[in-house]
Amino acid sequence: MKLLSEVTKGIIKENPIFVIVLGMCPTLAVSTSVDNALGMGAAATFVLICSNMIISLIKGIVPSSIRIPIYIVVIAAFVSIVDMSMAAFLPDLHKALGLFIPLIVVNCIILGRAEAYASKNNVINSMADGLGMGLGFTLSLVIVATIREILGSGTWLKMQVMPSSYEPMLVAILAPGAFITLGFLMALMNMMKEKK
């Protein structure tokens, strides 16, 4: 089914982090622990689906020469609405995810998908694309975070997994550790691709 392939393409074939290399800033910042990665992934997926939907709806009335500023206004306004309503009506959820919401505005996956996909496709497909990209983003974040959290803190999802004698490798949770981990993972992805 076509719709299903719109969703699954974001997970491996067009993975936003390892293949398209979009949204590096939040990836480096929040992949220090698995719970952060899950929080960021959930918040980004939600915004991605909704912003793809809105961009796809207004694509007919947007002149192509000023589409980028319009997309940015739409995305920023939408993220602010999500942030404020969550703080007012779902304070507990906001406490867990609130930190990541401002980061989403500067997440270029959202703008990238608006430009590359939602502005050219219909609403349903755009939402499917948003869901797939969001899932791919979440999955990649969790993989990076798993490596960094286990090496850097000896835990996974805050549970101790390494023996207590393990001395945490601090560099893994610092920014250089994120670059190193990403580099190895991308190399691995490319190696698997070449073998095919």
Added chain:
Amino acid sequence: MMYYIKLGGILLIICVIATGILAYVNSVTEPKIIALKAAEAVKSREALIPGADFEEVKVSDDFSYFIAYKKGSKELLGYTFTAGKTGYSSKVLTMAGLDPQFNIINIKVIDQAETPGLGANCTAPSFSDQFKGKTQEQMLVDKDGGPIKSLSGATITTRAIANSLMEQIQVLKKDVDSHLRGNDTEIGNDVTLAKDKQEVGQ
């Protein structure tokens, strides 16, 4: 020429619509957010010094503390205040509860946006527990020769917390002292959650 005016006009209309929607959402959510924050501050105070009535004392425009009395009596239980200092990437706000001898009962980091995985670990109880029972003079991190153990990779965050507490305990001590010496009858006249903020006449 007309073409550019038309583009500008479309952009303007979209921005006006977005601003209008945001203004509306803000007007609905803002009072709720403020009320939730205030309720949370009350809750944090009660967690630090349980079973107490609090009375606010304003020292200056940017610092006020709360005197905690045992519920229904005038027995002094301690003081709470919020101290803030810029850490690595944000202002770190810490609420502290002190006993009448100015020893720390407990602290709670109530607002920060430090690096996740490093400085952001300052909200963990395993970090804040080490402040229990410490005095003002002990508010120094290990790298500065004090007893406060720094978070790994986040000495700056730890230092911001310790230093802000040290400074504010100093201000608090001074203010309480001046009250005891001067108008000690004024404190404790009104043992309710003082909505009428008592002015400190200095």
